[in-house]
Amino acid sequence: MELAGTISGGTGVSPGSPAGGRPIRRDQPIGVFDSGVGGLTVLRALCDALPAQDFIYLGDTARLPYGTKSPDTVLRYSLQCVEALLRRGIGGLVVACNTASASALDALGARYPNLPVIGVIESGAEAAIEASRSQHIAVIATEGTINGGAYQTAIRRRNPGARVLPRACSMFVALAEEGWTSGSVAEAVAYRYLDPLFSADDAPDTLVLGCTHFPILGAAIRAVIPPHVRIVDSAATTAHTLKGQMAAEPDSRGAECSPGRIVWLATDDAERFARVGGRFFGQVLKAEAVEIIDL
Amino acid sequence: MELAGTISGGTGVSPGSPAGGRPIRRDQPIGVFDSGVGGLTVLRALCDALPAQDFIYLGDTARLPYGTKSPDTVLRYSLQCVEALLRRGIGGLVVACNTASASALDALGARYPNLPVIGVIESGAEAAIEASRSQHIAVIATEGTINGGAYQTAIRRRNPGARVLPRACSMFVALAEEGWTSGSVAEAVAYRYLDPLFSADDAPDTLVLGCTHFPILGAAIRAVIPPHVRIVDSAATTAHTLKGQMAAEPDSRGAECSPGRIVWLATDDAERFARVGGRFFGQVLKAEAVEIIDL
Numbered sequence: 389m390e391l392a393g394t395i396s397g398g399t400g401v402s403p404g405s406p407a408g409g410r411p412i413r414r415d416q417p418i419g420v421f422d423s424g425v426g427g428l429t430v431l432r433a434l435c436d437a438l439p440a441q442d443f444i445y446l447g448d449t450a451r452l453p454y455g456t457k458s459p460d461t462v463l464r465y466s467l468q469c470v471e472a473l474l475r476r477g478i479g480g481l482v483v484a485c486n487t488a489s490a491s492a493l494d495a496l497g498a499r500y501p502n503l504p505v506i507g508v509i510e511s512g513a514e515a516a517i518e519a520s521r522s523q524h525i526a527v528i529a530t531e532g533t534i535n536g537g538a539y540q541t542a543i544r545r546r547n548p549g550a551r552v553l554p555r556a557c558s559m560f561v562a563l564a565e566e567g568w569t570s571g572s573v574a575e576a577v578a579y580r581y582l583d584p585l586f587s588a589d590d591a592p593d594t595l596v597l598g599c600t601h602f603p604i605l606g607a608a609i610r611a612v613i614p615p616h617v618r619i620v621d622s623a624a625t626t627a628h629t630l631k632g633q634m635a636a637e638p639d640s641r642g643a644e645c646s647p648g649r650i651v652w653l654a655t656d657d658a659e660r661f662a663r664v665g666g667r668f669f670g671q672v673l674k675a676e677a678v679e680i681i682d683l
Numbered sequence: 684m685e686l687a688g689t690i691s692g693g694t695g696v697s698p699g700s701p702a703g704g705r706p707i708r709r710d711q712p713i714g715v716f717d718s719g720v721g722g723l724t725v726l727r728a729l730c731d732a733l734p735a736q737d738f739i740y741l742g743d744t745a746r747l748p749y750g751t752k753s754p755d756t757v758l759r760y761s762l763q764c765v766e767a768l769l770r771r772g773i774g775g776l777v778v779a780c781n782t783a784s785a786s787a788l789d790a791l792g793a794r795y796p797n798l799p800v801i802g803v804i805e806s807g808a809e810a811a812i813e814a815s816r817s818q819h820i821a822v823i824a825t826e827g828t829i830n831g832g833a834y835q836t837a838i839r840r841r842n843p844g845a846r847v848l849p850r851a852c853s854m855f856v857a858l859a860e861e862g863w864t865s866g867s868v869a870e871a872v873a874y875r876y877l878d879p880l881f882s883a884d885d886a887p888d889t890l891v892l893g894c895t896h897f898p899i900l901g902a903a904i905r906a907v908i909p910p911h912v913r914i915v916d917s918a919a920t921t922a923h924t925l926k927g928q929m930a931a932e933p934d935s936r937g938a939e940c941s942p943g944r945i946v947w948l949a950t951d952d953a954e955r956f957a958r959v960g961g962r963f964f965g966q967v968l969k970a971e972a973v974e975i976i977d978l
Binding site: 456566573576 | 747751752753853854856857858860861863867868872875951952
């Protein structure tokens with residue numbers, strides 16, 4: 389599946405990367421970075437889409453959150469993350485952080501012209517355009533992402549006539565980190581944020597989860613919006629974009645049967661990374677498997 | 684009112700400050716700093732207690748939160764905040780941030796032996812000991828403050844026999860910042876956190892609000908705990924400690940009638956400081972009144 393050929397106006401891949409050029413090799417690990425553990429929902433989707441692929445995940449937990457920092461600082465931190473991942477031999481990069489995708493994706497593509505780089509925002513915008521009949525699209529994200537307008541810009545670049553209804557949902561981040569992903573509190577918060585967006589006659593028909601924390605709240609979100617509204621999960625759409633950029637699967641089926649290896653890197657607090665990160669990755673993580681690095 | 688004389692084992696004032704020595708002069712502004720806007724609940728209490736006093740508030744909004752950073756980093760940032768406040772001529776300092784109070788108070792006292800320094804944790808611990816009959820005390824705070832154990836240590840230093848029941852309530856920070864301080868969502872979150880603490884037969888009789896964000900959730904918290912439980916608000920207790928350290932009021936009543944002046948400083952984003960900070964200070968703040976400084 390080669391997504392790039394079917395997309396007009398954007399590929400979910402940064403301009404400097406070889407989109408439509410040579411595919412990403414499968415024999416090198418894919419680097420994935422985020423400011424913390426939220427990007428583990430993206431890694432989960434990547435692993436599901438490419439179960440035999442090796443990944444290196446880096447959570448810059450010492451310096452989170454990126455969302456409240458200036459674009460220059462986010463770019464500087466992102467370059468440090470990428471350098472650390474390149475030293476470990478990655479063959480492609482997924483920026484699993486909305487803030488870094490908004491602030492650093494173009495610069496990363498220019499700086500590393502031979503490194504395929506995929507961000508979460510372009511993938512999500514592309515999928516929203518494809519999913520929506522009315523081209524009236526709600527986007528929920530953190531306050532920083534919404535105020536930065538990256539999703540709004542990415543959607544309108546593909547369809548200037550699209551209407552975008554943005555809403556910052558900061559409490560969803562706290563709910564996800566606390567592990568209160570379902571039940572009455574999660575649904576009460578979701579209802580308060582989302583009911584005003586979808587109760588009008590001319591409401592959006594598509595909802596973009598524009599924060600890596602939000603997919604684990606999917607059931608609570610689904611419970612409070614009309615059933616016909618399509619949910620675009622940028623973790624899943626990023627995985628779809630990456631899969632489309634990968635080289636063809638090897639002929640030998642044997643190689644596909646052994647699950648890929650994941651290297652876990654963080655910049656602070658392996659215990660919290662494992663404890664909270666396990667909720668996002670949907671699998672128990674062990675603190676002793678997390679290597680703490682200095683950037 | 685001179686609190687220091689009535690307190691055994693601690694004064695809420697750092698060791699290096701002249702607690703019990705010469706009082707804090709009223710003709711110089713008091714510096715108040717926090718990592719962001721949470722400390723504005725403390726400033727509100729200080730202004731209520733000392734309405735004619737001048738204050739300089741500094742929110743280090745560019746580098747928030749402090750709670751996830753190492754003690755060394757928090758100390759370095761705190762020293763930078765204090766230097767900036769000293770350049771503006773403060774005569775006393777209130778550390779209106781739990782993380783900085785835990786990590787930096789002793790070092791600040793040693794570094795500035797002539798500057799009276801008051802922190803929120805010692806004041807809150809002192810008040811809890813005074814308020815509790817059973818000496819079984821619940822403390823709620825952020826995950827960082829709870830894991831650091833500063834309240835637990837400060838309470839047990841005063842009464843080694845006290846029992847402390849700590850609970851991290853991270854969602855309260857998000858609720859406060861979102862402005863959802865009352866109503867069904869706030870009460871549902873409060874119930875989920877607090878009901879398990881207070882439903883046992885041998886439950887605590889006192890609850891310390893160990894985070895500067897929490898006082899604005901007071902009504903929601905009150906609604907879900909037994910009526911006999913006493914709430915210790917560390918903002919109010921810090922104001923009580925400061926008032927006890929101040930020089931006697933001037934003879935002239937005229938000076939007391941003119942309200943004190945507040946200088947507003949932040950390190951990033953005056954608009955957000957004013958918008959979110961206004962909720963914590965309980966009064967509309969104007970972004971143009973906030974001076975952005977570089978530390």
